[in-house]
Amino acid sequence: MDVPLVAWFVFTSFVVAVLVLDLFVVHRHATEISLREAxxxxxxxVVLALAFGAILLWWQGPVMAxxxxxxxxxxxxxxxxxxFVFALIFGYFGIPDQYQHRVLMWGIIGALAMRAVFIGVGASLLDAFHVTIYVFGAILLLTAWKVLRHGGAQVRPERNIVLRAMRRVLPVTDELHGQRLLVRTHAGWAATPLLATLVVIETTDVVFAVDSIPAIFAVTENTFIVFTANAFSLLGMRAAYFLISGAARRFRYLQTGLGIILAGVGVKLLISDLYKVPIWVSLTFIITVLAVTFAVSWRATSRRPGTKPPDRDRARDDR
Structure with a gap:
């Protein structure tokens, strides 16, 4: 179902307004985000996302919602x-809590731009080459297999190709300079650790997009829905980071749940020419897997409070 351009304009204006307000008004100065604020x-x-879903229900009907x-x-x-991956990156570069918010905000802006490109390319490929749907399905199954078997690979910022290339033309200072990404030294311009962190986060998000974009195309090919779902997730991720980054042990079975979801939507893509799985079935499947995953994780960690937290040093940066 085509969405009028005015809807794109209104939603994009909303996103831009939120980002500007957050960067230059609400969090203009570096402050540590409290647990209550997060x-x-x-x-x-979450409420705004659900409200947007309600608007879609009223405007376009239950299918789009x-x-x-x-x-x-x-x-x-x-x-x-x-x-959890971002928390490891911040730890690697030693970024204090009060500066993490600014890095995440710039990271979200870059991620939104990159996701928009990925969505446009993905939609064009699906429209021009039907075989793309099988490529997306294969990518999701491969990713699910890696997640279920290995849980991901270690985050190694020092091996990041983009960061190494940047360091060849722009030196990185050893110390922070407030919220600044670039500083002028006696030898010329130099990057601060905040910029180095941002570079690693942005390039890592490219890897994440390889999972998320095919996964959401498995439930809808409407680019407006794909973009708005990504936008609400990314905009809410900043606050969610400060809320749950320190509670990794509470999500010990998250990788298993994600692997099952990715495998399920991958199979949905691969059999789409034989059987169109109703959207309500996909929705029920996703909610059930997430509910069971979090319930089992909570029960396991609550019963054994003294158990050593699982190793979260493994992430998915080189799938």
Whole structure:
């Protein structure tokens, strides 16, 4: 179903307004985000996403609303896994809590731009070459297999190709300079550790997009739904990071749940020419897997509070 250009304009204006307000008004100065503030912002973004789904239900009917909710749940669950990776990157560069918000905000802006490109390319490929649907399905099954078997690979920022290339033309200072990404030294311009961190986060998000974009195309080919679900997930991820980054042990079975979801939507793509799985079935499947995953994780960690947290040093940066 085609969406009028005015809807794209209104939603994009909303996203831009939120980003500008956050960067230059609400969080203009570097401050550490408290757990209470993170919880409020996280709840607000979930409410806004659900409200947007309600608007779609009233405007376009139940199918588009269900597609948005399914896509949002997929992106939201994947973003939780991404949060642990970002926490490792911040730890590697030694970024204090009060500066992490600014890096995440610029990272979200870059991620939104990259996701828009990925969505446009993905939609064009699906429209021009039907075989792309099988490529997406194969990618999801391969990713699911890697997640279920290995849980991902270690994050090694020092091996990041883009960061190494940047360091050849732009030196990186050893110390921070407030919230600045670039500083002028006696030898010329230099990058701060904040910029180095941002580069690693942005390039890591490219890898994440390889999972998330094919996954959401498995539940809808409507580019408006794909983009809005990604946008709400990314905008809410910043607050969710400060809320759950330190609670990795509570999500010990998250990788298993994500692997099952990716495998399920991958199979949905591969059999789409033989059978069109109803969107409500996909939505029920995603909600059930997430509910069971979090319930089992919570029960396991609650019963053994003294158990050593699982190793979260493994992430998915080289799938």
């Amino acid at each position: 919880a409020w912002w996280s709840a607000l973004w 269900e597609e948005f909710l399914a896509g949002y749940l997929i992106e939201k669950s994947l973003s939780v896994d991404n949060i």
